[in-house]
Amino acid sequence: MADSVPVSAFVCGHPIAHSRSPKIHNHWLRQYGIAGSYVPIDVLPHDAATFFSTLRSQGLAGGNVTIPHKEAAFAAVERRDEAADLIGAVNTLWFEDDLLIGGNTDALGFAANLDEFASGWTQSGPALVLGAGGAARAVIHALKQRGFRDIRIVNRTVARAVELADRFGMGISAHPPAALRELLSDAGLLVNTTALGMAGKGDADAMAANPEMLPRHAVVTDIVYVPLETPLLAAARALGLKTVDGLGMLLHQAVPGFERWFGVRPNVTRELRDMIVADMAPTASVRSS
Ligand code: NAP
Numbered sequence: 001m002a003d004s005v006p007v008s009a010f011v012c013g014h015p016i017a018h019s020r021s022p023k024i025h026n027h028w029l030r031q032y033g034i035a036g037s038y039v040p041i042d043v044l045p046h047d048a049a050t051f052f053s054t055l056r057s058q059g060l061a062g063g064n065v066t067i068p069h070k071e072a073a074f075a076a077v078e079r080r081d082e083a084a085d086l087i088g089a090v091n092t093l094w095f096e097d098d099l100l101i102g103g104n105t106d107a108l109g110f111a112a113n114l115d116e117f118a119s120g121w122t123q124s125g126p127a128l129v130l131g132a133g134g135a136a137r138a139v140i141h142a143l144k145q146r147g148f149r150d151i152r153i154v155n156r157t158v159a160r161a162v163e164l165a166d167r168f169g170m171g172i173s174a175h176p177p178a179a180l181r182e183l184l185s186d187a188g189l190l191v192n193t194t195a196l197g198m199a200g201k202g203d204a205d206a207m208a209a210n211p212e213m214l215p216r217h218a219v220v221t222d223i224v225y226v227p228l229e230t231p232l233l234a235a236a237r238a239l240g241l242k243t244v245d246g247l248g249m250l251l252h253q254a255v256p257g258f259e260r261w262f263g264v265r266p267n268v269t270r271e272l273r274d275m276i277v278a279d280m281a282p283t284a285s286v287r288s289s
Pocket of ligand 1: 133135247250
């Protein structure tokens with residue numbers, strides 16, 4: 001690697017200024033002494049297909065894809081990994097034998113975050129997933145892969161939950177918010193994937209998912225990470241439940257891409273996490289209980 005042309009990678013989305021990915025990857029480039037670059041690129045929705053088809057000629061080795069281009073990237077690639085196919089979205093791009101490949105690392109990031117902060121989480125019991133959007137698909141894929149046999153999806157628009165239950169098959173059920181009280185009573189894992197809880201959006205109880213109704217051993221996680229401690233996590237922590245914030249998912253999903261483009265498998269460290277948390281201030285407050 002030392003005597004070759006520096007590798008360039010990117011994160012594309014619209015808007016893209018808010019993305020923390022450049023901070024994560026540039027931290028690793030510095031840490032491992034790699035003379036590469038990782039840049040944010042704002043791509044308008046109607047330019048996405050052209051952007052993906054010209055990566056090679058732009059001298060880019062690959063990159064990350066964020067909202068709203070994950071589905072466009074899915075359509076643009078020449079081959080996909082299994083996770084991308086199952087999730088229906090691509091968040092990581094790279095070249096192999098001159099072919100543009102699309103992968104999805106969100107499921108891996110979700111599971112790695114819980115592995116780090118809530119050991120034993122796979123044995124906690126039925127999982128309840130709030131939301132049925134793109135991120136929920138990655139979460140459900142991860143839950144299935146990690147052996148969950150009872151996954152309950154609750155979504156404001158029930159039809160979207162039904163669609164996901166059909167997509168992922170056995171052991172997955174779809175429910176309206178009105179069923180929450182009953183569904184929470186024996187759930188071992190509560191995952192919020194809705195935008196509720198994001199800074200400035202919504203209040204303490206995402207679709208009235210009151211963590212008070214959960215068993216005492218339950219783990220509560222929120223994939224929203226701005227603020228770091230969402231109202232749902234704060235309520236669960238106040239009850240003494242195990243909570244895990246969503247920042248680790250973002251950090252861990254970045255690992256496979258960095259390894260593909262720059263040839264080193266990076267570590268998710270406390271130092272990296274602290275750096276991103278500091279960058280998020282003043283909205284952030286550190287919490288992974
Ligand atoms: P999405 O596809 O737009 O889905 C949004 C979900 O939130 C849908 O289920 C939607 O319900 C629900 N929702 C939105 N507003 C609501 C409201 N007022 N009341 C009830 N439900 C509401 O978005 P996504 O891609 O899944 O992303 C969801 C969140 O996850 C975002 O905040 C994103 O930043 C975060 N995320 C984090 C990571 C990470 O690495 N930590 C990775 C990916 C995503 P309906 O179907 O009824 O509209």
